[in-house]
Amino acid sequence: MARYTGAKCRLCRREGQKLFLKGDRCYTDKCAYERRPYVPGQHGRRRSKVTDYAVQLREKQKVRRMYGVLEKQFRAYYQQADLKKGVTGHNLLALLEMRLDNVIYRLGFANSRDQARQLVRHGIFMMNGHRVNVPSMQVKEGDVITVREESKKVPVIQEAQEVIARRGCPDWLEVDGSALKGEIKSRPVREDIQFPINEQLIVELYSK
Template structure:
């Protein structure tokens, strides 16, 4: 499975905003706050004003990097969003939020989406009682994500269970700490997500290509 393995702080510096790719570590030890320049030899030079296409590209890259999705998979998610009724940009965010790795992160079982992706790939979760180790699996309302019984005895999940009461879970999800499981109550609305993205620019980016 292809994935980005380079330094993630460079991605935040490139986009000029916190993408929270390291989870809570980004709140206390953020490279962007110490070095708010683009990476590379000419990162400190004055940046030219972006064209319309450049702004659309940067917005697409910001969303793609936040969710840890490579280009080909991101395009597949966009095509699926295009087929669904409603606003394509909002559909795209819903699909990304309903990915299994993102749900594991949102439920508090991991500190970052990258960590959640690793936990899913290692087979620690079930969806509706069936082992699912595909991070890109897209869940539906009503689906239940559970830590596998054999994984609950691991030290990581024992510690995580003690921390879950301090985690805030979005209103479109529910968390059962005792059973180490979560349920998808509904698709998230755009107001539920509170994400600093302009997803319509992504739609415009793909429309002109």
């Protein structure tokens, strides 16, 4: 599966906002965005005129990069959200939030979505008693995610307990840090997503 393999801090600088792509490092003074909070490249410090289209595009790119989704897959999520009942923008964010790799990250079993994706690929997690290895899988209300018994000694997983205690867990999820077990209590609503996102700009972009 294709994925972005370049410098992650460069993406945060391009979007002019922390996307927390490197987990705990983003909270330290080592964060590249904190040291160089301007667009990367030779002309990064220049001011340029921003059109309405550019604002919409940057919002879409920000969300796409934050969740680690490529353009073709992101557009498919939008089309799926557009067919559902309700507000298209809210449906889009809910679909992204309910990806398995994002849920693993939200539960605190990984420091970043990229790390969660790698762990899922290695088959470390089980969902409803079955081993899973597809990061883009959509979870459902009532699904239970656990760490395989033989994988609980993996250093990254052992560090997860500290991450859970420090970061907390969204209201639509429930986590048992000692047992490394998480459950999807409900479908996420717009209020559950605290990161500053203007999903209406993405809808306007794709509606053209």
